[in-house]
Amino acid sequence: MEAILRVTRGLAAPFDLTTMLGEVVGAAKQVLGAERGSVWLYDEATNELVLEVATGIQPIRVPSGSGLVGACARERSIINVPDCYADSRFDSSVDKASGYRTHCMLTLPLVDHKDALVGVMQVLNKRDGIFDAYDEALATALAAQCAVALQRVRMMGALLEGERMRHELEMAREVQMSTLPGHMPAIDSYDVYATFRPAELTGGDTYDVALVEDRLLIVLGDATGHGIAPALSVTQMHAMLRMAFRLGADLDTAFIQVNNRLAETLADDRFITAFIGVIDPVTDQLRFHSGGQGPIFIHRAAERSWERYKPTSFPLGAMPLSSLRPAIDTRLLPGDILAVVSDGIFEYENEQGEQFGEARVQDLIAANRERPMADVLALLHAAVVGFAAGAPQQDDMTAVLVKRNGDATREQRRFARTFESIPDMVEYTSSFFARTASDARLLPSVDLAVEELFTNMVKYGAGSTAAVEIGLAVIAGGVEVTLVDRDVDRFDITRSADVDVSAPIEARRPGGLGVHLIRKIAESVEYQYDETNRQSRIKLRITAGKPRH
Amino acid sequence: MLGIEFGQDGAVILSGRLDAAQSATAQAFLDKVQGTVTLDCSQLEYISSAGLGVLLKTQKRLLASAGKLRLAGLKPHLRDIFTYSGFDQLFEIDSAR
Numbered sequence: 001m002e003a004i005l006r007v008t009r010g011l012a013a014p015f016d017l018t019t020m021l022g023e024v025v026g027a028a029k030q031v032l033g034a035e036r037g038s039v040w041l042y043d044e045a046t047n048e049l050v051l052e053v054a055t056g057i058q059p060i061r062v063p064s065g066s067g068l069v070g071a072c073a074r075e076r077s078i079i080n081v082p083d084c085y086a087d088s089r090f091d092s093s094v095d096k097a098s099g100y101r102t103h104c105m106l107t108l109p110l111v112d113h114k115d116a117l118v119g120v121m122q123v124l125n126k127r128d129g130i131f132d133a134y135d136e137a138l139a140t141a142l143a144a145q146c147a148v149a150l151q152r153v154r155m156m157g158a159l160l161e162g163e164r165m166r167h168e169l170e171m172a173r174e175v176q177m178s179t180l181p182g183h184m185p186a187i188d189s190y191d192v193y194a195t196f197r198p199a200e201l202t203g204g205d206t207y208d209v210a211l212v213e214d215r216l217l218i219v220l221g222d223a224t225g226h227g228i229a230p231a232l233s234v235t236q237m238h239a240m241l242r243m244a245f246r247l248g249a250d251l252d253t254a255f256i257q258v259n260n261r262l263a264e265t266l267a268d269d270r271f272i273t274a275f276i277g278v279i280d281p282v283t284d285q286l287r288f289h290s291g292g293q294g295p296i297f298i299h300r301a302a303e304r305s306w307e308r309y310k311p312t313s314f315p316l317g318a319m320p321l322s323s324l325r326p327a328i329d330t331r332l333l334p335g336d337i338l339a340v341v342s343d344g345i346f347e348y349e350n351e352q353g354e355q356f357g358e359a360r361v362q363d364l365i366a367a368n369r370e371r372p373m374a375d376v377l378a379l380l381h382a383a384v385v386g387f388a389a390g391a392p393q394q395d396d397m398t399a400v401l402v403k404r405n406g407d408a409t410r411e412q413r414r415f416a417r418t419f420e421s422i423p424d425m426v427e428y429t430s431s432f433f434a435r436t437a438s439d440a441r442l443l444p445s446v447d448l449a450v451e452e453l454f455t456n457m458v459k460y461g462a463g464s465t466a467a468v469e470i471g472l473a474v475i476a477g478g479v480e481v482t483l484v485d486r487d488v489d490r491f492d493i494t495r496s497a498d499v500d501v502s503a504p505i506e507a508r509r510p511g512g513l514g515v516h517l518i519r520k521i522a523e524s525v526e527y528q529y530d531e532t533n534r535q536s537r538i539k540l541r542i543t544a545g546k547p548r549h
Numbered sequence: 550m551l552g553i554e555f556g557q558d559g560a561v562i563l564s565g566r567l568d569a570a571q572s573a574t575a576q577a578f579l580d581k582v583q584g585t586v587t588l589d590c591s592q593l594e595y596i597s598s599a600g601l602g603v604l605l606k607t608q609k610r611l612l613a614s615a616g617k618l619r620l621a622g623l624k625p626h627l628r629d630i631f632t633y634s635g636f637d638q639l640f641e642i643d644s645a646r
Binding site for chain 1: 598601605608609626627630638
């Protein structure tokens with residue numbers, strides 16, 4: 001008994017399995033006066049018994065159920081064999097392998113306090129004879145202690161393994177987080193903000209917002225699964241996209257190339273849903289592809305309505321692509337908001353199993369559209385948390401909002417100095433009239449003024465290659481038109497000689513007619529010239545109140 | 550976009566927008582007409598000084614050989630442009646009401 005107590009105390013200390021098994025075998029040999037001992041651990045996953053340690057023998061696996069060990073495991077009872085070679089259940093192959101000869105053997109089940117099989121202990125060759133009933137009782141008491149100690153070590157091992165996994169996840173998460181932009185791109189005409197709120201330790205979202213080669217790049221990605229792999233694959237996609245756009249790739253090329261590289265490198269069951277968009281801040285044109293990421297929302301300020309876009313392609317990395325459906329190509333007007341939101345927000349469920357959904361996202365953004373986008377995202381997160389009412393976050397929550405600054409009643413756009421820009425200008429003025437509900441009867445006059453001034457600039461400002469900026473604004477009773485021409489000499493149209501409209505046809509020339517017409521149709525015309533910047537600004541007002549001549 | 554083509558009665562039918570981007574197309578077409586030609590303007594939506602220049606050049610050429618351009622079906626807002634520019638005095642105009 002004293003020996004058992006000593007053993008028990010010894011078994012309380014070790015935390016690793018090898019030391020523990022050494023202690024168990026050592027204790028058994030000492031208490032029972034045996035030459036050798038071994039412990040077979042039960043592997044529940046494979047239903048095998050594994051010989052982890054035995055003096056002088058290599059580790060062996062046997063199916064639970066075979067041999068004396070198997071019989072003991074199956075029956076959960078002690079087996080005392082005085083002459084092994086006379087017992088049919090004895091497997092002599094271990095002896096053959098080790099050169100050791102087993103005479104007698106005690107085999108005991110190791111069962112923990114929950115009555116689960118932990119393993120089987122064997123003690124071999126009692127020094128002075130065979131194992132008797134007293135040895136059996138002693139061994140049974142020892143086995144009970146050993147089982148509990150082994151179980152403790154195993155649980156500790158699982159705990160340590162869990163800790164190691166957690167540490168790895170944290171590192172993967174750190175890598176994932178480190179690729180997120182440290183600050184939002186500073187760009188006057190846009191209010192850009194993005195947030196990433198990871199689910200606890202796992203999830204595969206990423207985003208990117210950056211000015212790359214004068215273009216505003218917007219990315220939101222969500223890799224399948226949870227854990228290290230998705231965190232690393234979105235990080236990989238993030239880096240490849242940055243590189244592609246930095247090297248000047250267009251949207252389609254970048255999408256196809258990155259997709260195809262991911263298809264090569266990702267495991268067959270993995271893919272990444274991703275929105276990849278590019279905004280040209282000069283033309284305010286937004287082009288995007290969405291590989292399985294959706295819905296994508298655009299809030300139209302003038303109509304106070306939402307456009308909802310489905311994905312244009314399947315998720316990235318799912319399979320190689322050789323061609324693509326056309327990208328979505330749309331223009332952001334002043335006050336418009338692009339909203340790219342991950343499913344971790346849409347699909348956040350409360351305790352009743354109801355999802356946060358699309359409508360709540362749209363309503364919140366629309367109601368707060370005049371606030372800074374950073375505030376809108378803070379409000380969105382607060383709304384999700386409020387909705388969840390304590391329900392746990394299951395997935396990363398990521399959102400990117402891009403708002404074109406400015407007033408929906410005024411707009412500016414630049415046009416290349418060529419007559420080929422004229423159809424775009426016509427489209428520009430007519431869409432402005434439509435969305436501001438301006439008096440359609442004034443549109444031909446606005447078009448005429450814009451075209452006449454623009455063609456003058458193209459003809460007489462030949463030294464300049466700068467684009468011409470055309471601004472439109474709603475004013476009382478009409479529209480104000482402003483043209484800004486850069487890198488040009490002074491040319492004050494308000495002072496140019498008037499055309500004699502009553503001259504006979506032989507004396508008539510087309511020159512000067514455009515300016516003459518503008519004076520007739522506009523309520524007022526102003527000219528300003530900025531010497532320092534060599535910049536002409538012409539502002540005219542076209543209203544319904546203009547008296548007819 | 551500008552449309553310019555001969556109608557069944559020999560008139561030239563103009564449609565759409567006769568602006569600076571389209572004036573070369575219109576000029577090339579009208580350089581080939583002879584005699585007295587009617588321009589059916591009932592589908593014309595827009596004209597700028599570049600378009601007026603095309604008509605002026607064509608009118609001068611036809612008048613030199615005893616021909617002329619006649620304008621038919623001009624919409625009121627285009628008629629205003631002809632008035633503002635004095636072109637109503639250079640062409641025979643039969644406006645739409």
